[in-house]
Amino acid sequence: MNIYQAIILGVVEGLTEFLPVSSTGHLILTAHILGLDHSNFTKSFEIAIQTGAILSVVLLYAKRLLTDWETLKRVIVAFLPTGILGFLLYKLIKTYLIGNDKVVVISLILGGVFLLFVDRVCERFCHIGDVKSISLKRAFIIGLFQSLAMIPGVSRSASTIIGGMLVGLHRKASAEFSFLLAVPTMIIATSYDIYKSHSTFTQSEWHLLAVGFLSAFLTALLAVKVFLRFISVHSFLPFGIYRIVIGFLYGFFFL
Numbered sequence: 733m734n735i736y737q738a739i740i741l742g743v744v745e746g747l748t749e750f751l752p753v754s755s756t757g758h759l760i761l762t763a764h765i766l767g768l769d770h771s772n773f774t775k776s777f778e779i780a781i782q783t784g785a786i787l788s789v790v791l792l793y794a795k796r797l798l799t800d801w802e803t804l805k806r807v808i809v810a811f812l813p814t815g816i817l818g819f820l821l822y823k824l825i826k827t828y829l830i831g832n833d834k835v836v837v838i839s840l841i842l843g844g845v846f847l848l849f850v851d852r853v854c855e856r857f858c859h860i861g862d863v864k865s866i867s868l869k870r871a872f873i874i875g876l877f878q879s880l881a882m883i884p885g886v887s888r889s890a891s892t893i894i895g896g897m898l899v900g901l902h903r904k905a906s907a908e909f910s911f912l913l914a915v916p917t918m919i920i921a922t923s924y925d926i927y928k929s930h931s932t933f934t935q936s937e938w939h940l941l942a943v944g945f946l947s948a949f950l951t952a953l954l955a956v957k958v959f960l961r962f963i964s965v966h967s968f969l970p971f972g973i974y975r976i977v978i979g980f981l982y983g984f985f986f987l
Contacts, residue, residue: 733774733940737766742781742944746951749785750911750959752847752890752971753978757836760884761982764833773937776929780941783922784948788956789911797912802864806909809868810875810892811916817879818921832884837983839885844975847890851968854897861902863909870899878913885979888914893968903963911956 744762748755759778760770768774796803860866877895881888889910896906933941 733768733777733937735940735943737768738777738940738944739947740766741777742784742947743951745778745781745944745948746785746788746953747955749782749914749948749952750789750889750907750956752843752887752893752968753975754836754840754843754885754887754890755782755785757840757885757887757978757982760833760836761978772929772932776925776933777937777941777944779925780922781944781948782918784945785952786914786918787949788952789915791953792956793908793912797915800864803912806863806866806868806871807912807916810871810878810909810913812872813875814879814882814917815920818882819924821882833982835883836885837979839883839887840975840979840982843886843890844972844979847894847968847975848972850894850897851903851972854903855967858897858900858902858906860900861905863901863905863912866899866901873899874909874913878917887975888917890971890975903968904960907960907963 741759741762744758745755748758756778763770763774763778790797863871874892874895877898878888878892880886880891889907892910892913893903893906896909897903901909
């Protein structure tokens with residue numbers, strides 16, 4: 733990997749982390765297009781730069797994260813399933829799932845179909861506009877949905893948003909909760925991966941991580957604002973269709 737490839741991957745991550753289209757799936761696809769081997773460093777790079785995108789949420793939602801205890805309680809409860817399962821299944825996920833093209837293709841397509849279905853059903857009963865209005869039990873259910881995103885291609889954002897809508901949250905409220913829930917999830921996931929893998933990184937690889945991290949952060953700052961404005965007046969229909977199309981194209985060219 734060179735610095736230009738690191739920047740491209742960072743931009744892709746920043747654009748897709750908060751969209752329900754699977755940032756991991758897009759990073760794997762982009763790595764294919766760039767001709768990168770899916771080495772242990774590439775896998776760690778793809779995990780680490782997600783924190784760059786997540787820090788954009790910390791900046792944009794700092795006041796809410798620090799002062800809104802009721803929302804924060806629900807974020808903590810929703811994080812628990814992913815935190816526990818991620819720790820227990822870390823080796824399995826990194827060895828067999830991350831970088832598996834077939835898993836990504838199937839997840840993209842099936843996730844797109846399910847997103848279309850839930851978005852249609854949501855028209856009838858997704859009316860809760862504030863995360864604080866849901867119970868801790870419902871927050872935990874959203875966390876269970878997020879844990880599905882440990883499967884590459886599922887999309888952490890999509891699974892969390894779908895979980896939110898299924899417990900009654902409005903589209904925008906589901907998206908914002910997904911953003912907030914990403915903070916502990918991705919910071920802890922990245923820290924754990926770096927802890928396990930840091931001894932194998934060279935100095936140049938640390939530089940590449942920094943470049944990817946920064947480009948993901950800057951791109952995500954813009955992407956979050958645009959996405960929220962979009963779903964305030966539109967459905968998730970375009971994202972569901974996009975997932976299905978990109979899944980089939982991915983499978984056609986790389987499987």
